[in-house]
Amino acid sequence: MTAKQDRKLNLILCWHMHQPDYRNYMSGEFELPWTYLHAIKDYTDMVYHLEQSPKSKAVFNFVPILLDQLEAYVADFDSKKMSDPLLGLLAHEDMNSLSDAQRELILEKCFRCNHVTMVHPFPSYKRLQDFFNVIDEQGEACMSYLSGQYLADLLVWYHLAWTGESVRREHVLVTQLMAKGEHFSYSDRMGLYDLIGNLMRGLIPRYKALVKAGRIELSSTPHYHPIAPLLIDFKAARECTPDVALPESPTYPGGKSRVAFHIESAIASHEARFGEKPHGFWPAEGGVSDPLLNLLAHFGVRWTATGEGVLVSSLRKASPGSPPPEKKQYLYRPYQVTGQENKVTCFFRDDHLSDLIGFEYAKWYGRDAVNNFVHLLEGILEQAPQGENPVVSVILDGENAWEYYPYNGYFFLSELYEALSAHPSINMTTFKDYLDAAEKSESTATSKAGSGHFAKMGNLPGLVAGSWVYGDFSTWIGSTDKNRAWDLLCAAKRSFDHVIASGRLTQAEQEAAYKQLSDCESSDWFWWFGDYNPQNSVESFDKLYRENLTNLYQLLKLEVPEVLSQPVSHGGGHAEAGGAMRRAS
Known part of the structure; x- marks a missing residue:
């Protein structure tokens, strides 16, 4: 067998499982099902x-606030x-x-x-x-x-x-x-x-059993799903879109410490539920920045992942004026940012393959879709640089796509797993298992070019802040409605800081206020604001967002601003997949 025939493509399927918190903390009821x-x-x-x-093998990314709600239903x-x-x-x-x-x-x-x-x-x-x-x-x-x-x-x-x-x-x-x-x-x-x-x-016991058997990896997300780079600094949005309009508030008060809280809380949640700390994080919306990467490194996170567009922007910044390389030359390998003391390995998803599953294959016959997906993977392996064993990350919503497939995607997924696991040149793995094997190979110095099933580690001088959607943050900031929602949150956070510092609340009252604030910081509210989303969905999320802010003021024992009685956004569009998913580009 030749070295070329002996090469393997490492495939990581990562399914992101998330729902925002639909509970009204004052009434105790779930407002959406x-x-x-x-x-x-x-x-x-x-x-x-x-x-x-x-x-x-696969990775399942469970957001802690989703797990909190699942446990609440069981209770x-x-x-x-x-x-x-x-x-x-x-x-x-x-x-x-x-x-x-x-x-x-x-x-x-x-x-x-x-x-x-x-x-x-x-x-x-x-x-x-x-x-x-x-x-x-x-x-x-x-x-x-x-x-x-x-x-x-x-x-x-x-x-x-x-x-x-x-x-x-x-x-x-x-x-x-x-x-x-x-x-x-x-x-x-x-x-x-x-x-x-x-x-x-x-x-959850079923997922835990698969973890114990070494069949899947469970990863996490900052606890209440905040879009961390923006919470740390609104100006992160201008790294990828220099002329984007920002909220009137110059920054989110205490944003960095709030992101640190969400990360630390997610790690504690994961360890309590699954018996170990998560090895990796899919940050909310795949939103990354250098400050976020430093925070993840501080908490001992081994890997993170985001969209292909972020990598493209980062490579362009690293080599301004250079012609863009071909996708096969840069995408299918992990990266680390130079200069970090505790390096976090970054994986970048293949946007095209991910979007095919999320949006296109629902329209195909299941077997034809699977054959096409496998064919595309074979093409990536065939075109990989000499001596490289590519690692392909396919990362997408693990819940909303199947509503558009016949039989909830049953035949597509069954045949997909069967074809991938039986393919002689495809190694299904997880982020953790890939890194473990690569580190073991490196430490024993036994790997050879064309074998060992590992891709060459790439290096970046820094990340251009962005998300998995379009490589920027336009889904969450920049429009009139979205910026207004941020300003409402910033005003509430300033009031929160003042009341907490005053010492007027009991310990129990403070804890309730912190929990409500965390819920208000979720990225999901900003996702839905905008006239391109369906009216019913926008109205539901708009109402719940304003109720959350109202509840926060009430927990702080403050008068509720009159502005919270007015809708932030009305919607009226006909977004693909009901607005619950976006294409990467």
Whole structure:
């Protein structure tokens, strides 16, 4: 066998699992249901595919605030007191006694999904939708004619449509309810309610079992998913986009210490849940900067990752005026920033391959998509520089894409893992395992050119701050709405600092205020602001953001600014994938 034939492509699939905190800390209720819905559909299916493919490896990045919410749901099921009003209605005994608000909640929420893949394939669910459309055309007054049985059937079908394909294949109750189709009884609803509880109880233990078996790596993100480079310094946005408009506030007060808190809290959360510190971080939105890299190094983080655009910008800055190299010459290797005392290894995702899975392959036949993906990987290996064993990072949302695939991506993912794990020239690995093996090889000095399965380590004089979306921060800052949201947060943080310094709050009151502040710092609120996103989604997140800030002022025992009664953004666009995902370029 020649050296060229002996080469391997190292493939790292990293699935990012995240939902922002949908809880209203004052009422104690979940205001949006997306955490538990993705749990029973996507988090269950994703772990199932790894369980079924013992030769495969992958990285799952769980944001701590998502884990906090999953545990809160489990606690609700165990205590038999549900704080999610929509899920609680599934267990409501008399559907004819619902309040107007409860009826409105069901009708507002239970058609929110991709109708092509999650409503139309089920004739009984589609009949419910068609009937609702007829009633809706007659005006709001006619909604009172919808019976309790209609609402019960709609609730059941919504939750059936949100079950993962693996759940349908593993739990006979789901197929029985789908076959029944209508006239669901209280017993039917309670059976489905209990199944959801059991799925959520078993979810994290299933991932932990795969970690213990050495099959997956679990990584983390700063705890409440803040866009760290901007929290540290708004001017980071101008490293990649020099003329971007910034908020009126010159900087976020105490931003660096707040980012340090989110990192330290995430490490503690990970260690408490999984028995070890995370080896790596996918920073929120893949947002990186030199100051963030220094903080990660300070806390002993071994690796981080971001988008291809950040690497391109950083290489251009390092060699101004030089012609851009070909992708094969720079992308498929890890990098370290020179001058760091404790070096953090940086991986950069292949934007094209990641976007194919996120947006394009849903439109293909599953096997054709898999064959195309494998063919592209073979091309990367074939074109790699002599003596190099490329490392290809494919990193994307692990939950939102599958809603657009037939059968929640079941056949695509099954065949993908099967093809990759059986391929003689593809080595499925994780960031941790790759670094462990590379360090061991280096320490024993046994690696040879064309063998050992490692890529040459690249060096950068520094990072140009940016994210995985377009390589910049335009998704979170720069527009009128986004900047206004930042200014509202900065004003609240200045008030927070003043009250905390005054000593007026008890220890318990301070802890509640800190928790609420952390939630306000999430990147997700800024993601949704803008007229290019769908109106319903923007209104939901806008309302929750302003409620969070309102709650913060109340916890600080301050008067709530009148401005928080006015929407920050209205939306009205038709973003791809409902706005929940972005292409990298």
